[in-house]
Amino acid sequence: MIRINLLGQSRPKAARKSVPMESAFLTLMLLVAAVLGVGFLAVDYWQVNNKVQDVQKKIDQLKQQKAQLEQIKMQVDAFEKQKDLLQQRINVIEDLQRNRTGGQELLDAVANTVSRTETLWLTSLQRKGNALQIVGTAGSINAVAEYITQLRRSGFFQQVEIKEAKQTDDANVQLFAFTLTATFAPPGTKVTPTATPAAPNQPAAKPKMVG
Secondary structure (H helix, E strand, C coil): CCCCCCCCCCCCCCCCCCCCHHHHHHHHHHHHHHHHHHHHHHHHHHHHHHHHHHHHHHHHHHHHHHHHHHHHHHHHHHHHHHHHHHHHHHHHHHHHHHCCCCHHHHHHHHHHHHHCCCCEEEEEEEEECCEEEEEEEECCHHHHHHHHHHHHHHCCEEEEEEEEEEECCCCCCCCEEEEEEEEECCCCCCCCCCCCCCCCCCCCCCCCCEC
């Protein structure tokens, strides 16, 4: 028997199970945005890290240059100090040359004693008659003692006495400033001694350093 649907209604079809296109597109866009964000962050981090490394290299270079400049400054200061000592030594020689009365003989005697003593310079020499006041600088207190010995052994100086010996206020170079008194008495000159000099073959006593 044939059945006719007089109402004109069809049976409902089962609903299809599918993901909406809008939701899939939104998910894809989020994934693309996340990938691009991570990429931008990675590139930015790489650039910043390179800049930090460049800045650190410049800082290290500046530190090295600063250390080199400080070393050069110390050397310049030492050269300036040596220059001043040499200039003072020249001034002493010029003063002796201006005093021609026995000046050449005294100059030779002083030069010989200084040349026999290492790391020692004279900065002042005052003469009143035959009385001398000798002021100088030495690299050690032993050099001062050796210079006193050379003065006594030369045969041109008597009554050699140490008045002062003290270390100078210099952190870079160890120096000792000293003051001596002596009597210029070439061989054959009679001088009444006021102090007993050391024997020619005996070393002079080391001067006492003033703190």
